[in-house]
Amino acid sequence: MSDAAVREAGSGTSDATRVERAWSVLQGVLDPEVPVLSVCDLGIVRDVQPAAGGGLAVVVTPTYSGCPATEVIAASARAALEAAGLGPVAIETRFAPAWTTDWMSADAREKLRAYGIAPPGRAARERSPEGGAAVPLRFVPRRVSLPEPALACPRCASADTERLSAFGSTACKSLWRCRACGEPFEHFKPI
């Protein structure tokens, strides 16, 4: 953006326009670990309000309590908004309501799948071991384990898949393998 455009964006525009512009800037701020989804697609940015004095107040919510990307995301959002002349930006972190993958749009789920990550099912309904909902702990030996919900391979769409590890490269993912095409893939856990 040119200096002139930055000046124009930052002055004389109505609050509603600035908030609208802020959302469109945030659509371009990508998650550092899943760089096909924006912080809006993920539902991390909860609210944008005009602040007294011309800046913006942005409310974000962490995905997982210990997600190391949370601080990077807040810093990138602030930098992008300030570069677009919409600053100064005050970021507030809010825990409630707790973040859930159910906030992810259908479009975002499709972007994930195309990127090679199996998107999350509904957290409220999905069964264990991946489900985030309250289910009683089951004590069954592994060999007679109840069938796990079929997860489609994001590459070949086969449902002949198996979970390799409950925890993946980031807190939000688990590691799976497709028996049909032989490729490992990650699953964005429903929570």
Next chain:
Amino acid sequence: MPAASIDVARDPHVQYLLRVGDTCLIQAQRLAEWCGHAPVLEEDIALTNIALDLVGQARAVLSRAGRLEGERGGVPHDEDELAFLRDERDFLNLTLTELPRGDFAVTVLRNAALATFFKLLWQRLESSSDPDVAGIAAKAVKEARYHQRHAADWVLRLGGGTDESRQRLQAAVDHLWPYTPELFDADDVDDAAASSGLGPRWAELEAGWRAEIEPLLDEAGVKRPPPRAFRSTGKRGVHSEHMGYILAEMQTLQRSYPGGVW
């Protein structure tokens, strides 16, 4: 000049939150010791992921505890001051968390015991009269549930594995079980939190905890040792001989280089 220790408010509500936050923090510190040492790569990732969740929970709870100190007429502290500048007697974590990490069976069993406890505690804290605590709990309960399932799966696998793995699991139960009554010991900190609605008396969680842990151990084919008179007292600030070493390792950087940042 090493950083001096801070004085922590002697308020039962602050102490209640420190018990929660410190138990998360010290458990995370012990789990992080497995980084690069777990039996398989997947488990290395799992244990450190669980540790990260616990650090995140500890940060949120300690931050709230530090603000509460100010609201209750004391000096407010931030999460880093509380983690790095308190002395041993001011840490209120359960003794169970500070015991050395032991072998993999000890780690797995401790994870199962604590994740089950935390799941039940966070469920109750979701309706805390403190909205910040309720918000932290609503997020943390989902994480604790996942930790519990993972740990319980391993308890069953060790119990149903080889003679060696079952013996190791039995040894872990014999070693850790005497430290579990502390979870549910009642005192005036619990009474204060219960009467203000901040959180439940931990004694109220015992029945639910036993209802989940005891069938798990039965299914794994290990026996619980008989009750003993011994009581650990970490949540009152009186710790085992292991605690000082954890703090030395965890705090040395901030003590030696006060205010240092990455």
